[in-house]
Amino acid sequence: MRGNDLKQAWQRMYTMIGKEENPFRDRIVETFSEDGLGNLSFNDFVDMFSALCETSPRELKTIYAFKIYDFNRDSFICKEDLRKTLNKLTKGDLTPEEVTLVCDKSIEEADLDGDSKLSFSDFENMISKAPDFLSNFHVRI
């Protein structure tokens, strides 16, 4: 599936499954597409839903959540990634100082090895204690 008809098919599917409103929809598609460009094969499609569905195990969701939030795909969630995530979440409503504060605080809380970015083990450690993660991080067809 390529290019334009993909886009149309996606529009229809997004409305169906209600992901139109999801601020992370582009990231989700990029994460699961094998060529990294946003083109999804059928296998990728199935992959996406099997990882995000209700019965998928916590560890799997953690792995994919990490990939989704890692915007520059360097296997670390650095400050820039955090800033992008935050801006998508608040639709730019926070001032830059507030954004910086939140990102700094978040790295301070979760970073364990002191490299001022979140590696997968930091992320996993932090998410494993989160009460809402499983209930918020799934989609339904």
Next chain:
Amino acid sequence: MLKEAVEEKKKLVQGLRGKPWPMKKKLVTLRESQEFVEKYEGALGKGKGRKLYAYKVMMSKKWMKFQRDFENFKTACIPWEMKIKEIESHFGSSVASYFIFLRWMYGINMILFCLTFGLVMVPEALMGRPYGTIPRKTVPRAEAPSAMDFAVLWDFGGYAQYSVLFYGYYNNQRAIGWLKFRMPLSYFLVGVGTVAYSYMVVIRTMARNANESGVGDDNSFNFSWKIFTSWDYLIGNPETADNKFASITTSFKEAILEEQESRKDDNIHLTRFLRVLANFLVLCCLAGSGYLIYFVVRRSQKFALEGLETHTWWERNEVNMVMSLLGMFCPMLFDVISALENYHPRVALQWQLGRIFALFLGNLYTFIIALMDEINLKREEEKIIKFNITTWEASLYNATGSENSTAPPVTFHPADVPRGPCWETMVGQEFVRLIISDTMTTYITLLIGDFLRAVLVRFLNYCWCWDLEAGMGAFYAPCLPALNVLRLHVSMYLQCWAVMCCNVPQERVFKASGSNNFYMAMLLVILFLSTLPAIYTIVTIPPSFDCGPFSGKKRMFDVIQETLESDFPAWFSKVFSYASNPGLVLPFILLMVLAIYYLQSTSKSYKEANVDLKKKLQTQNEENKRKNKLAALKAQTDLEEARAATQTAERQKNINASLQRQHAEEEEDLGSSQRKNGRPPPSVRHQDGRPPATRAPVPRTLHPDTHRSLGYLPGGGFPQQREPRMHRVPSLQRH
């Protein structure tokens, strides 16, 4: 060996779902493993055992398939699953959690309904004396003409009153039918059992929640959680999404504010004053509503004395309507008042719920106190009626005229017997009416579009007030659980429809339901307080003398005593009488109190140990961070040193190379000049014989006959120089 390999492949297949591989890889691995397992599994059984082994394998496969099918079936059986999932995908998990809670309540009520229906209503209907045979089961002559009217039935009078739906219908015969079913005992035990079951369910849910949520460490990853877990991926509705964005932004802003501690301190007195004022206003509201209810109940009693037919519909149903309307408008008032208080939203919500709960409790208790007056009135009446009955019976005997020993059976229609007032049935009726009117007002406001927003807020509240009323009245009206089930059933559909089609996203995103111990604790308190009046009446007030399964006894719980004496062997009652001896009961209670104290203190010490461990973990993490930083610094300095060393070595090499080139040029000149002289240059042969790799350090002094050999030295020196570099690198890698 082979067996292990097969086991490993099987494990791989089972764990395949959790692996983050792309789908293609998963499918390929799955196919390979399955082929492997199939190929070699059969080969494991040898000789005679082979058939048996193959059979076992086949059976275990069939069993797994059966289990999977059964799981699918069970999931398909869960009521309303599709509806709730649809709501979830539109409005997010919080609204869905309210409906899940509703479904849970429905399940509990269903069980209670089965208990009362199966063990109380059905035996009496099937095996007890049928309608019309004894006075308590018959509509009195005076009421008979109107007994079938819809208005009377709607009020639960007439035929509805004299049926299994209410306490008064039940006969006090000790054992009924060919099964010798102990009806009074069953009635009593079912009553106690429903209460016990409700408690058990709530406490079990609380324990389960406490287990899952651990010690509830809310603050250690506040910001990180807000960033990564606050978006609800299920939301598909644009308005809900907008609201969600807004609420996320607000929560970030709040967290930032708290972090910066920019709350002005000099307003603390104003805030306190406002809070006290708000509480005072709330208390006024509660007192006002309590008084209003009392007043209205008194008025309705007056109306009843004057005869119900002379009043309008409103005046007849005044009490119920007033209570329902209060329940609708007071929470909104509390909402407005709480704007004064300026609490954190979660805390404000808890205050709000606490106040609403106090409102409903207050209303119900006032209602009950007013009812108590009526009960006392009825008991006074009883004495008079008893007296009347004896005179009536006497007159009947005299009228038939027959005398002495063989008095012919006095035939009179049960409908003619003067009936004692039955306060239990009256209590049951009042509660049933209350519940019906509550339900009606809820549904009507649901259907009227304007109140939708307020209704969504009140969703939570109504759930509990139903439970309160049902809990109180269930003992006197076995039909209440049935009514509750019906009500919840209809509510489910109605509220689902309201939420879906009116599309109103809620502004306050609260997580209702069983996953939070605060709500469970409130439910527990409600249960306790709602069963208190019933227990009080059971224990203190003697039952009516001619209606219900306990008529004729001094107290309702005498039925237990009676059963023990007559149905159990003699030694049992002796044991029981010893056991109920205060001398034994008091030490037992003391022991339980001590056990509770002990468990409480051990749990406290565990919590403290938990907190200590967490602190240790945190300091350990910080230590690790520090160590890692140090190690990173050290590695950096090592790297720099190594770099500096290689730079100097390079420089050395370059110097040597240039020097060597210089001398090579000089040699050439020398050699050419010597050839000119005719002598073969001895140094060439000399050099060929010399071993090429000299490990000696590069000599600064240059010998004439080792000029050429210098040519080798840089080459020979090279490995020497490379070594220190290679020596350093592994140390870097170790770090």
